[in-house]
Amino acid sequence: MARSNSSRKTDNIAAARRPQVRLPPLVPYDGGGLEPDGDYDGVRFDGVDLADESGPGARFMDCALDGCAIDRTELVRARFIDSVLTGVRGVGTDLAGASLRDVEVVDARLGGVQLHGAVLERVLVRGGKIDYLNLRKARLKDVVFEGCVLSEPDFGDAQLVRVEFRDCVLKRADFSSVRMESVDLRTVAELDIARGVERLAGAVISPAQLMELAPAFAAQIGVRVEA
Numbered sequence: 001m002a003r004s005n006s007s008r009k010t011d012n013i014a015a016a017r018r019p020q021v022r023l024p025p026l027v028p029y030d031g032g033g034l035e036p037d038g039d040y041d042g043v044r045f046d047g048v049d050l051a052d053e054s055g056p057g058a059r060f061m062d063c064a065l066d067g068c069a070i071d072r073t074e075l076v077r078a079r080f081i082d083s084v085l086t087g088v089r090g091v092g093t094d095l096a097g098a099s100l101r102d103v104e105v106v107d108a109r110l111g112g113v114q115l116h117g118a119v120l121e122r123v124l125v126r127g128g129k130i131d132y133l134n135l136r137k138a139r140l141k142d143v144v145f146e147g148c149v150l151s152e153p154d155f156g157d158a159q160l161v162r163v164e165f166r167d168c169v170l171k172r173a174d175f176s177s178v179r180m181e182s183v184d185l186r187t188v189a190e191l192d193i194a195r196g197v198e199r200l201a202g203a204v205i206s207p208a209q210l211m212e213l214a215p216a217f218a219a220q221i222g223v224r225v226e227a
Contacts, residue, residue: 019102
């Protein structure tokens with residue numbers, strides 16, 4: 001069961017509380033296929049091919065998914081609690097409306113993941129690459145993206161509270177209509193914002209990032225910069 005750190009402050013910004021997942025002894029997955037509203041407690045999915053499986057509303061508690069394929073896996077409204085997903089890979093995974101609490105996602109290789117309307121609380125995404133991550137209208141609280149590549153992530157109309165982007169790459173990020181509170185972007189290795197630069201109120205950036213974003217800020221308020 002995970003126990004989270006208490007919230008702390010760094011340079012006047014509240015830092016995210018990271019998950020601390022300690023898994024109990026696990027039982028191997030029986031290979032029977034995912035079930036709608038299935039209940040998976042203390043299960044290890046080791047290299048399992050879950051492509052095209054359907055488990056809407058399923059609950060995963062104290063679980064480990066290691067090297068699993070989740071192409072087009074339907075997990076709408078699924079719940080992941082105190083779990084670790086390592087090396088998962090797939091395209092078109094549907095996690096719309098899902099809930100992730102005290103979860104670690106490590107070295108994932110994913111594309112087109114649907115997490116719109118999802119709730120993420122105390123989640124660590126470390127390493128790996130996720131293309132076209134859909135987090136529209138999602139709620140993120142105490143979430144850390146660390147050392148990963150997010151290509152064209154969509155945070156449109158999402159709510160971000162105590163979210164940290166650490167040593168990661170953000171390519172063509174969409175922050176349209178996003179709401180931010182204590183969002184730390186200072187150590188992003190590459191910050192490329194396609195839309196929503198005007199919605200960065202509530203975020204902290206570095207002086208170097210401010211210089212890089214200055215043309216976008218000027219364009220947003222209608223200022224021309226000429227030598």
